[in-house]
Amino acid sequence: MINIWRLTKIQLLSSFGLNKALHTRDVKERRKLLLLSIGILMGVVMIAVASFGYSFMVAQTFEQIGRMDLLLAIMMAAASIIGFFTTIYKASGVLFGFKDYDLVMSLPIKTSHVVASRVLQLYLLNLFFTLMVMLPAGAVYAIKVNPEALYYLFFLMALWFIPLLPIIAASIIGALISWVSSRFKASRMISIILTFVVIIAVMIGSFRINGNEQVLTDMSTQLADMIFKLYPLAAMYVDAVCSYQMGSLLLFIMISVLTFVLFATVLGTRYKAIHTGLTTSHASSKYVMKPLAASSPFRALYKKELRRYMSSSIYVLNTSVGMVLLLVMSIALLFISSEKLGQLIEIPQLSNYLSKLAPLVVSLFITLSCTTSSSISLEGNNVWILKSSPVSKQTILLSKVAVNLTITMPISIVSCVMLMISLRTSWMESLLLLVIPLIYACYSALMGVIVNIKLPNLEWTSEVTVVKQSAAVLVSMLIGFISLVIPFGISLLLSHVNGNLILLGIGIIIMAVCSVMYRYIQTNGEQLFRAL
Incomplete structure (x- = not known):
């Protein structure tokens, strides 16, 4: 476990350039770090305020129809969609496309630990967006409903497991896209096209749902059924957090964790073969000597x-x-x-x-x-x-x-x-x-x-x-x-x-x-x- 954490920490520090900034003695570099930290903090505050404002506006509608539970259902689904979209085209790069693959794999560390650190990195990056969406929504729900103390405990417990399934789904789709595209000569262009096809298909589907007047008219039942049918874990989440059902909470956590562990385990056992398959590309056509153009x-x-x-x-x-x-x-x-x-x-x-x-x-x-x-x-x-x-x-x-x-x-x-x-x-x-x-x-x-x-x-x-x-x-x-x-x-x-x-x-x-x-x-x- 300590190897997994060390690898993850090194990856995160190098990702944001924090390692160099924290250990440098250059005054200019430290000043840059301070200004950057202030800028990031301002950005986080702005995102949180905007998220709170949106949740509060949506909550007013749900309060009128007596379905405040829909606020957490919608925001949980929104956080999952954000995690899915932000992972689908970066999962292949984080899991398989890192430049120091040979160096990392030569370390005296199990392959499963390397895979776990990469998956954990994806999880932590997506957890940020989940917190930005769910914490303001949870605060609005608490203000409007004034729930029991058990709500806060269940809400915080379930919060950490929301990004797990979207990460798995996006990673699988992203890997499949990379694998299919690697079978062709123009692998990168095909990968780009396939990813855009998936994104646009989901968008068109959401447009068709949003255009359904009956769904928008009868929000109290149709909207809830739509969310729960598309994403059953949202129903477990709402039952656990809003109705304080311990069984639903345990089932939600168990399904998320077991699926995540199964994914990491399978990926760890077949990691080298998958990496070879995804990084193998076809050679282009034979080189033909042509006049050099200036x-x-x-x-x-x-x-x-x-x-x-x-x-x-x-x-x-x-x-x-x-x-x-x-x-x-x-x-x-x-x-x-x-x-x-x-x-x-x-x-x-x-x-x-x-x-x-x-x-x-x-x-x-x-x-x-x-x-x-x-x-x-x-x-x-x-x-x-x-x-x-x-x-x-x-x-x-x-x-x-x-x-x-x-x-x-x-x-x-x-x-x-x-x-x-x-x-x-x-x-x-x-x-x-x-x-x-x-x-x-x-x-x-x-x-x-x-x-x-x-x-x-x-x-x-x-x-x-x-x-x-x-x-x-x-x-x-x-x-x-x-x-x-x-x-x-x-x-x-x-x-x-x-x-x-x-x-x-x-x-x-x-x-x-x-x-x-x-x-x-x-x-x-x-x-x-x-x-x-």
């Missing part, structure tokens, strides 16, 4: 960066899922009007809100698709090649920005055109809907590369560490979120002011910030890159 330094770097981007399924999935969600949402709104959607979710003015705030909504998906916040860190041990290359370092940084814009801008334009049609925007609203997201795309790309060059992580062993868990990614997401929350708040507070004027002012401010960041890269890019 191009400009920027174009060559752009092609190299684009190839690097497409070579990592984790990188692509984590940074493009936002754009896929935006595209799916835009297509869905072509078939369901904003007025009907407003009636379904009981927000009559939703159509007006969407027309005014659509540019910011689209921009939110764009900021979630920032590739530059991890592009420098992904160079890893090979960063010396770029540092020693006879190319200006500003060109290297801007080539990474160009790849980010290649991912976000085309989908943004297509989605905005579909939103113009579905929302029937005026010419001024259409212009802002098209321009504001493009400005935010430039802002997100430039901001990401600056944050990453300030907070690099070049000593990673798994791409998941850089793409999902690095300090640069967390800080970039936090800055992007704040840059959108403030305009959202201003637009809602100044609802009596012409919304187009507010968006125009926001666009001008973000453009000015972009010009400052571009100038900063041009003047300091060389020095910053050489300091890596």
Whole structure:
């Protein structure tokens, strides 16, 4: 057991760059750690407040129909879905795709202990999201219901076992996707496509459920039946926490733990064979000598960066899922009007809100698709090649920005055109809907590369560490979120002011910030890159 904990601790410390920061004597590094800790704490508080607000809003509806137990059922299902989605495309990387596989497997440690440490790492990462969803929901339930003391004991006991089954399901699906894709030559592209197919299929299924008016009308019975049929463990959880049934609590914990142990045991016994099967790939076609083509330094770097981007399924999935969600949402709104959607979710003015705030909504998906916040860190041990290359370092940084814009801008334009049609925007609203997201795309790309060059992580062993868990990614997401929350708040507070004027002012401010960041890269890019 001590070996499992030691391996897990080392993996977590290296994932967030804490090991270096805790042991360094460099004042600048310690200052970075302090600022990063403050930023992460602010982000956690913001997420917790938003989660509490959402739970409180939902609880008011359930309180009216006398079904407060549905609050915990829905939030438990939501936490499971979040854990499933965040694990499905990173499980393969955490369990099998780590760079120091040969080093770790050569240690005098049982293979089962290595597997257990990797699975435990997945569990701890998903536990954070579970806590962010369930603790606020549990607090709201306690405020509204004023339950017995036994509720708090059962709630805290069951809380730790919620992420187990979603992790197992996502890991199995992720491994199957990797295995199927490894049978083909274009394994990475097929893996990306299969993962997106699974995600979109689940989304379409949820859209069909949400569009069922009978379900929304008769929430007291239909909604409960839907959740409990789709996820039976939710019924056990509700019976245990809300009705204080010891049998249901023990059954919920026993099923979760036994399934988790069985999964870890089977994986441990067949781990090397599974790893070999997943990491084996087909050779490409025979090499044919062709004339060498020359191009400009920027174009060559752009092609190299684009190839690097497409070579990592984790990188692509984590940074493009936002754009896929935006595209799916835009297509869905072509078939369901904003007025009907407003009636379904009981927000009559939703159509007006969407027309005014659509540019910011689209921009939110764009900021979630920032590739530059991890592009420098992904160079890893090979960063010396770029540092020693006879190319200006500003060109290297801007080539990474160009790849980010290649991912976000085309989908943004297509989605905005579909939103113009579905929302029937005026010419001024259409212009802002098209321009504001493009400005935010430039802002997100430039901001990401600056944050990453300030907070690099070049000593990673798994791409998941850089793409999902690095300090640069967390800080970039936090800055992007704040840059959108403030305009959202201003637009809602100044609802009596012409919304187009507010968006125009926001666009001008973000453009000015972009010009400052571009100038900063041009003047300091060389020095910053050489300091890596």
